[in-house]
Amino acid sequence: MTDSLIDIGLSRGLAVLIAKTLGVFALATVGLLWTFFCIWAERKVAARFQDRLGPNRAGPFGLAQTVADAIKIILKEDIMHQGVDRWVFNLAPILSVMSVLLIWVVIPFTPTLIGVDLSIGVLYLFAVGSLGSIAILMAGWSSNNKFALLGAFRAVAQLISYEVPMALAMLVPVVLAGSMSTQDIVRSQHVMYLIAAPLTVLIFIIASMAELGRAPFDILEAESELVAGYQTEYSGFKFGLFYVGEFLHAFTVGLLIAVLFLGGWRGPFAEDVPALGFVYLLLKSFVGYFAVMWIRMTLPRVRVDQILDLGWKFLVPLSLVNLIVVAFLWKILPGTDSINSAGDALVPSLVLLAANILMIAGVGMLLREEGRRERARIAARRAAQPVSEPGSVADAAPAGASD
Amino acid sequence: MELTVESLVFLLFSLITLGGALMVVTTRNLFHAALFLMLSLFGVAGLFALLTAPFLAGIQVVVYIGAIAILIIFAIMLTPQVTAVRPTNSQWIAGVVVAVVLFALLVSIVTPLMSELGVEGWSAVFTEKNPPPVPADSMARLGEAFVDPQGYMLPFEVASVLLMAALVGAVMLVRPARGAEDEAPQAGAQE
Numbered sequence: 001m002t003d004s005l006i007d008i009g010l011s012r013g014l015a016v017l018i019a020k021t022l023g024v025f026a027l028a029t030v031g032l033l034w035t036f037f038c039i040w041a042e043r044k045v046a047a048r049f050q051d052r053l054g055p056n057r058a059g060p061f062g063l064a065q066t067v068a069d070a071i072k073i074i075l076k077e078d079i080m081h082q083g084v085d086r087w088v089f090n091l092a093p094i095l096s097v098m099s100v101l102l103i104w105v106v107i108p109f110t111p112t113l114i115g116v117d118l119s120i121g122v123l124y125l126f127a128v129g130s131l132g133s134i135a136i137l138m139a140g141w142s143s144n145n146k147f148a149l150l151g152a153f154r155a156v157a158q159l160i161s162y163e164v165p166m167a168l169a170m171l172v173p174v175v176l177a178g179s180m181s182t183q184d185i186v187r188s189q190h191v192m193y194l195i196a197a198p199l200t201v202l203i204f205i206i207a208s209m210a211e212l213g214r215a216p217f218d219i220l221e222a223e224s225e226l227v228a229g230y231q232t233e234y235s236g237f238k239f240g241l242f243y244v245g246e247f248l249h250a251f252t253v254g255l256l257i258a259v260l261f262l263g264g265w266r267g268p269f270a271e272d273v274p275a276l277g278f279v280y281l282l283l284k285s286f287v288g289y290f291a292v293m294w295i296r297m298t299l300p301r302v303r304v305d306q307i308l309d310l311g312w313k314f315l316v317p318l319s320l321v322n323l324i325v326v327a328f329l330w331k332i333l334p335g336t337d338s339i340n341s342a343g344d345a346l347v348p349s350l351v352l353l354a355a356n357i358l359m360i361a362g363v364g365m366l367l368r369e370e371g372r373r374e375r376a377r378i379a380a381r382r383a384a385q386p387v388s389e390p391g392s393v394a395d396a397a398p399a400g401a402s403d
Numbered sequence: 404m405e406l407t408v409e410s411l412v413f414l415l416f417s418l419i420t421l422g423g424a425l426m427v428v429t430t431r432n433l434f435h436a437a438l439f440l441m442l443s444l445f446g447v448a449g450l451f452a453l454l455t456a457p458f459l460a461g462i463q464v465v466v467y468i469g470a471i472a473i474l475i476i477f478a479i480m481l482t483p484q485v486t487a488v489r490p491t492n493s494q495w496i497a498g499v500v501v502a503v504v505l506f507a508l509l510v511s512i513v514t515p516l517m518s519e520l521g522v523e524g525w526s527a528v529f530t531e532k533n534p535p536p537v538p539a540d541s542m543a544r545l546g547e548a549f550v551d552p553q554g555y556m557l558p559f560e561v562a563s564v565l566l567m568a569a570l571v572g573a574v575m576l577v578r579p580a581r582g583a584e585d586e587a588p589q590a591g592a593q594e
Contacts (some may be wrong), residue, residue, distance in 0.1 A: 016408075043591055074491075119542065120458050123461035124457075126461075127461050127468075131464075134441065134472075134476075151481075153480070156473060156476075160470070381566065
């Protein structure tokens, strides 16, 4: 691309600039168009989980339903009520989509196709992810609406809490690969890191769900309490942008799981036929995406204090222990400095797998004990206050205030 | 000076940084001030990236924009009067003096002015005629310097102990008083 531009007589700097700009436009457009498919897929899967059919009228299998919805949402009136902070209100949805699209920059789609192979890839992912919470804060504050503001408060408390375990989980592939570049992380997964670090994948999925703000972590837009949270005052295209940003983010989480833990584009013959690598990456992404959808469809909403307890008192210590164990074992295991084939990586991966199984078993036992204590406490309270209505005591119980 | 793409980008990021900073101190809306502060910090991150220090750029965004600025906004949202604040208070003269002194200090360090006046070892190394090249693996060297006893291990550890103490102090401040635990059912949610 750059070479052909130089051939028609442009200077080198200008040619690079034009080629990069076109690349950015192409990536952003493909990402946004891909969301159309994601929304359709998610609605179909959601429908199956809830014993419905889902969209099935417009186009084959209802594929054109999202297009129809998009046209409808663009044609809707763009309402801006009194007291809105115009600039902030308009910027928030754009920033929300941007923070997700920026993640795509460092996703290695094939062995050769990647936006930029940054040496700080994983740190970049983390930095860009924090922009999303700014968008939510801006939306919540500028709407001049109590529900929106409360939603933004909750969102930021949740996002900040879960950034910690998320960062610690993302450090594990960095430790295993010895590099922060996403392309290097994919290249060094001769045996995918899912085998070596299943506990990390679990932590990453939980933290990502919280970052997404989806059920079971959707208190930031809990319909029964906050109307629609920070999106309450948005309508028309701007609401559409938030909607697109959320679905794109959900798929991007699948992409990240695929890149960081499932070996990205790696697969039979992917090195020789780059296009095949893209297919592998998509298939692997849908594994992660399906896991995210599955959790979303099947679990009820978690209360706000439970969310923060889970983040700070469970996930943060767990991810710290996990990181220390993985880093320590990887350091003392012989031969982990020079892994060049699946054979080299097999033994260390299996050792880490065994350590992970031990950790998961330990956590399971701790949780069982915790659950038993909690049930005993509730039973004791019920026995002490037999007059109150069933259920109300359990709801008012201070989860975590006493421990 | 030759106008390259690089110098254009430098100009752009400098404008973002300085313009954002100017808006922070002049706007009368605290929330807008915080957002402009983010913009200004983002400009600094861009300058770091331009100086081939991508790690610093990433950390700048994660720490200053992703954490500190968001906490500032959080505090602002809990403030009753956010709009129509007076941008100055009674200490503005002291503020101007400190700002001017700091600016003069920085200028004397990042320009070869002092070494031309005859003061040795004051100006930064990169202001010399033939500065040493920037090492390619600056990130790995930075990481090693932090855990190297000959390097910055002691300051690094002291800083982390300080942060830990601040963390414990914050938890102590918001801890419900002994015996009042039953009246504070949401205490666990406020961390």
